[in-house]
Amino acid sequence: MINVTKTYLPNFDQYVGYLKEIWDRAQLTNDGPMARRLEAELKQYLGIDHLYFCGNGTIVLQIALKMLKKQGEVITTPCSYVATTNAIIWENCTPVFADIDAATFCINPDLVEAAITERTIAIMATHVYGNACDVERLQKIADKHGLALIYDGAHAFGVKLNGRSLLSYGNFTTCSFHATKLFHTVEGGMIVMGDPTIDPEVKFMRSFGHQGNDYFSVGVNAKNSEIHAAMGLCNLPQVPHLIAARKAICDLYDAQLNLSKLQRPILVPGLEYNYAYYPVVFESEEKLEEVCAALAQSQIIPRRYFYPSLNTLPFLKTTQPCPVSESICERVVCLPLHAELPHEDVLRIAAIINQNL
Numbered sequence: 001m002i003n004v005t006k007t008y009l010p011n012f013d014q015y016v017g018y019l020k021e022i023w024d025r026a027q028l029t030n031d032g033p034m035a036r037r038l039e040a041e042l043k044q045y046l047g048i049d050h051l052y053f054c055g056n057g058t059i060v061l062q063i064a065l066k067m068l069k070k071q072g073e074v075i076t077t078p079c080s081y082v083a084t085t086n087a088i089i090w091e092n093c094t095p096v097f098a099d100i101d102a103a104t105f106c107i108n109p110d111l112v113e114a115a116i117t118e119r120t121i122a123i124m125a126t127h128v129y130g131n132a133c134d135v136e137r138l139q140k141i142a143d144k145h146g147l148a149l150i151y152d153g154a155h156a157f158g159v160k161l162n163g164r165s166l167l168s169y170g171n172f173t174t175c176s177f178h179a180t181k182l183f184h185t186v187e188g189g190m191i192v193m194g195d196p197t198i199d200p201e202v203k204f205m206r207s208f209g210h211q212g213n214d215y216f217s218v219g220v221n222a223k224n225s226e227i228h229a230a231m232g233l234c235n236l237p238q239v240p241h242l243i244a245a246r247k248a249i250c251d252l253y254d255a256q257l258n259l260s261k262l263q264r265p266i267l268v269p270g271l272e273y274n275y276a277y278y279p280v281v282f283e284s285e286e287k288l289e290e291v292c293a294a295l296a297q298s299q300i301i302p303r304r305y306f307y308p309s310l311n312t313l314p315f316l317k318t319t320q321p322c323p324v325s326e327s328i329c330e331r332v333v334c335l336p337l338h339a340e341l342p343h344e345d346v347l348r349i350a351a352i353i354n355q356n357l
């Protein structure tokens with residue numbers, strides 16, 4: 001079976017070496033030395049000064065919203081994973097959807113501005129598939145209207161925009177280190193703070209609100225463990241190699257697929273991409289289903305990611321049409337992509353798709 005992705009596993013002995021260190025120290029969690037070392041290495045790799053390693057990529061979205069200390073409307077993208085919308089609802093805020101740009105699949109800044117009301121408190125935008133939102137325009141809109149700007153950067157690890165980490169924009173950017181991600185810690189996530197003065201508060205917030213033996217604020221448990229940090233320490237040095245291997249596969253898909261019949265998101269200028277996903281958009285949902293059925297016969301399982309468009313989630317209280325996102329989300333699949341995917345499999349996948357277009 002060829003799945004949409006396969007978790008990268010580092011050298012086993014290297015991981016066991018880290019485990020031995022953890023065993024000798026007998027500290028498994030609570031901001032341990034391994035977690036702090038991973039944070040230091042992430043700061044260096046990403047060129048970012050203020051970040052925390054956390055439990056997953058969902059709780060960090062919630063913390064970013066919680067840090068705003070108010071509730072209201074959050075303008076967000078319908079083209080993302082359900083965690084983006086759910087974090088907003090979980091924090092007792094109201095998601096207001098602004099449709100996406102048909103070329104980049106990221107939120108459309110004109111529609112963000114049009115959706116602002118006196119109840120708006122923040123913009124929460126996703127760097128979809130690792131492509132960059134229009135960070136300059138979104139920042140201008142946020143500044144003009146006094147709104148917080150939060151980026152869901154779950155897909156954007158290792159991506160740079162004009163030489164700067166894409167994870168360094170806005171008031172907060174979050175990331176997921178889930179096992180399916182380019183860089184992972186089995187489960188895990190990260191929050192990046194644009195404003196260094198709130199760094200200590202986020203740190204307490206991540207750990208029940210503890211400040212020593214006192215309580216600083218209403219916190220949550222968003223820490224991560226030494227065992228997870230060790231996985232990150234093994235995987236981080238591999239990231240450039242993983243990106244290069246993924247790029248070679250994406251180049252091969254580009255060369256082999258009949259792209260005159262498939263739409264692909266357009267990467268924004270100045271982007272140094274991480275090749276995290278290979279989404280293709282079919283001419284219709286029926287065509288998508290036909291091609292997926294043909295692939296399934298050969299045990300090839302792409303993923304309808306993202307589906308459905310989040311503005312159509314059944315548990316939302318209001319209907320907010322987003323025709324561009326709805327159209328793309330019902331026609332997009334992510335093709336199998338991971339660093340160890342054999343090139344002959346890519347040729348086979350491309351051939352089956354081309355035959356069925």
Ligand SMILES: Cc1ncc(COP(=O)(O)O)c(C=O)c1O
Nearest residue numbers: 056057058081083154176177178
């Ligand atoms: C865009 C986006 N946001 C948030 C998440 C949630 O991350 P996690 O699974 O680490 O909680 C994901 C996970 O796939 C995601 O794709």
